[in-house]
Amino acid sequence: MRVYKLKPLSICDTNSYIVISEQNNAVLIDAPADAEYILEQLELYGAELKKIFLTHGHFDHIGAVADLVEKTGCEVYIHPLDKPKLTDDSGMLANHFRVRGHKKYTGEVKVFTENDILRLDELEFDVLDTPGHTSGSVCFICGDSMFTGDTLFARSIGRTDMPDGNMVAMKKSLMKIADLDGNLKIYPGHMSQTTLDEEKKYNYYLADAMRML
Numbered sequence: 001m002r003v004y005k006l007k008p009l010s011i012c013d014t015n016s017y018i019v020i021s022e023q024n025n026a027v028l029i030d031a032p033a034d035a036e037y038i039l040e041q042l043e044l045y046g047a048e049l050k051k052i053f054l055t056h057g058h059f060d061h062i063g064a065v066a067d068l069v070e071k072t073g074c075e076v077y078i079h080p081l082d083k084p085k086l087t088d089d090s091g092m093l094a095n096h097f098r099v100r101g102h103k104k105y106t107g108e109v110k111v112f113t114e115n116d117i118l119r120l121d122e123l124e125f126d127v128l129d130t131p132g133h134t135s136g137s138v139c140f141i142c143g144d145s146m147f148t149g150d151t152l153f154a155r156s157i158g159r160t161d162m163p164d165g166n167m168v169a170m171k172k173s174l175m176k177i178a179d180l181d182g183n184l185k186i187y188p189g190h191m192s193q194t195t196l197d198e199e200k201k202y203n204y205y206l207a208d209a210m211r212m213l
Contacts, residue, residue, distance in 0.1 A: 001019060001020070001021065001022075001122075001123060001142065001143055001145075002018075002019070002020040002045070003017055003018070003019050003020075003145060003187065004017065004018045004020070004041070004045060005017055005187065005193065006018065006037070006038065006041055007037075008032075008190075009032035009033040009034050009037070009060075009063075009064075010032040010033040010059070010060040010063055011060070011097070011099065012032070012060040012097075012190070013190065014030065014032035014033075014060040014061060014189055014190060015030070015032075015187070015188060015189055015190060015191075016028060016029060016030040016031060016032050016038070016061075017029040017030070017147060017187050018038075018041060018042060018045060018047060019123065019142065019145075020045060020047045021120055021121035021122055021123050022121060022122055023121045024046055024047050024048065025047065025048055025050045025120055025121055026042060026045075026047035026048060026049050026050060026051075026120075027050065027051045027052070027053055027120050027123065027125070028049055028051070028052045028053070028068070028074075029053050029055065029140065029147045029187070030052075030053075030054060030055055030061040030062075030147075030149065030189065031052050031054070031061070031062060031063065031064040031065045031068055032060050032061055032062075032063055032064060033060070033063040033064050034064060035064040035067035035068045035071065036067075038064055038068065039068070039071060039072075048072075049068065049072045049074045050074055050075065050120055051074055051075045051076075051077060051118075051120055052065060052068065052069075052074055052075070052076045052077065053077050053118060053125065053140055053147075054076070054077065054078040054079075054082070055137060055138055055139070055140070055147065055148070055149025055150065055151075055189060056078075056079070056082050056085075056133060056134045056136055056137040056138070056149055056150060057078060057082035057083070057084075057085025057086055057091065057092055057134065057136065058085065058092055058093050058134065058150070059092040059093055059094045059097070059099055059102050061149065061150075061189065062085070062086060062092065062105060063102055063103065065086070065103075065105040066103045066104065066105040066106075066107070067103065069105070069107055075108075075110055076105065076107070076108070076109050076110065077109070077110045077111070077112055077118060078109055078110075078111060078136070079111065079112065079113075079129070079136035079137070079138050080111040080113075080136065081131075081134075081135040081136030082134055082135070082136030082137070083109055083111060083136070085134075085136075086104060086105045086106070086109065087104045087105065087106055088104075089102075089104075090163070091163075091164070092104075093162060093163070096162065096163065112127050113127065113129075114127050114128060114129040114138075115127075118140070123142055124142065125140045125141065125142045126140070126141040126142070127139075127140060128140070128141060128146075128176065128177070129173075129176075130148075130149075130151040130152075130173035130176065130177065131166065131169040131170070131172075131173060132151060132157075132158065132160055132165065132166055132167065132169040132170025132171070132172075132173045132174075133149070133150040133151055133157075133158035133159065133160060133165060133170065134150075134164045134165065135164050135166070135169070137149055137150065137151055137158070137173070139151055139152070139177070141180075141184065144182065144183075144184055144185055145184065145185045145187060146180075146184045146185065146186055146187065146196070147187045148177075148186055148187065148188045148189065149188070149189040150188075150189045150190065151170070151173055151174075151177070152174070152177060152186060152188060152199065152203075152206065153188045153189075153190055153191050153194075154186070154188060154191050154192050154193070154194040154198075154199070154203075155194075155199070155202055155203050155204075156191070156203070156205070157170060157174065157203075157205045157206075158170070158189070171208075171209060171212070174205055174206055174208075174209035175209045175210075175212055175213055177196075177206065177209070178200060178206055178209040178210040178213060179213055180196060182196070183195050183196055183197040184196040186199065
């Protein structure tokens with residue numbers, strides 16, 4: 001498995017990641033914006049985009065989905081509670097942030113639950129339901145890597161004060177993450193990469209969740 005972090009995209013400087021299998025097929029974790037740039041990076045790494053896994057449905061994580069599907073025919077996966085955001089300006093927060101020029105995605109979508117394992121070639125992604133930032137927020141765990149979207153950041157967490165956010169749910173999600181074994185590499189939706197051990201030690205919110213276990 002090869003993991004490549006793309007440059008921050010959208011007005012929110014959102015992270016996205018290309019995960020490449022041994023057969024040079026790729027999963028894209030979130031698709032913030034600028035489909036042309038993402039396609040250029042896929043070509044640079046010699047990979048073919050097969051699937052997009054969305055950590056949640058806010059505009060800065062889904063903005064390039066429609067264009068990427070149009071150009072590659074890739075599949076799109078999202079939690080059922082966040083699926084409506086793909087076509088709803090208010091739900092995806094485009095109205096909240098007064099975003100212009102964004103594109104909704106009205107095509108085929110595959111949904112999943114926490115009990116599912118999403119696969120591409122030898123890659124297996126475990127789904128971890130982590131509501132709080134949104135009701136359908138998730139993390140994806142593949143090998144020793146966890147893609148946390150806007151649930152867990154380096155030394156911080158995602159906002160819960162916007163529509164569909166819930167701090168009580170976020171605390172429960174953080175308890176679930178704090179209970180995970182192993183020093184997972186954390187690839188967040190914003191800011192820098194970190195590790196689970198570092199966050200258990202230095203992240204106030206995760207440390208607080210550990211005390212509630």
